[in-house]
Amino acid sequence: MAKAASPARAWIGTIVFLLLAPGVVAGFIPWLISGWRWYDWGGAAWVVVPIAWIAIAVGAAFLLHAFALFALHGGTPAPVAPTETLVVTGVYRFVRNPMYLAVLTIILGQALLFGSWWLVLYAVIALAAVVAFVKGYEEPTLTDTYGEQYLDYRRNVPGWWPRLTPWRA
Secondary structure (H helix, E strand, O other): OOOOOOHHHHHHHHHHHHHHOHHHHHHHHHHHHHOOOOOOOHHHHHHHHHHHHHHHHHHHHHHHHHHHHHHHOOOOOOOOOOOOOOOOOHHHHOOOOHHHHHHHHHHHHHHHHHOOHHHHHHHHHHHHHHHHHHHHHHHHHHHHHHOHHHHHHHHHOOOOOOOOOOOOO
16 A cells, blocks of 8 residues: 655645646646637527536536545545545545546536537547546556455445445445
């Protein structure tokens, strides 16, 4: 298992990784694709635009919460500087992959706000890449690192569709 980082180092590493990974995937690339040009939804704007902003805001809130949990556990979400203990608190009691779901929610909110089918296609490609990463690297690594604790967590908390009630280890 990884050695816990100092609190300052954990927070700095977490923030840097937030900017480098989700910042690029849910911010920079969608900007490249859409130019962040608002779509004219006409009379439907009063419904569509608030839904888009709610999706973006909820995704961002869950993403920031999930990232903060890693720093609070003395590590980062980055594979090179993980936590010493398995993070199974907060949103992780409901779903195993809240960061990925949050990023996809942000991208889809932008797709709606900007009326961009290219962003929808990008979200599908990002989802496929994330699922391949989770199945090919993340789950085997977490199993090797945390053993039965992770397997128990995995049996009780779904990867992609959140539980209605929080899991209690």
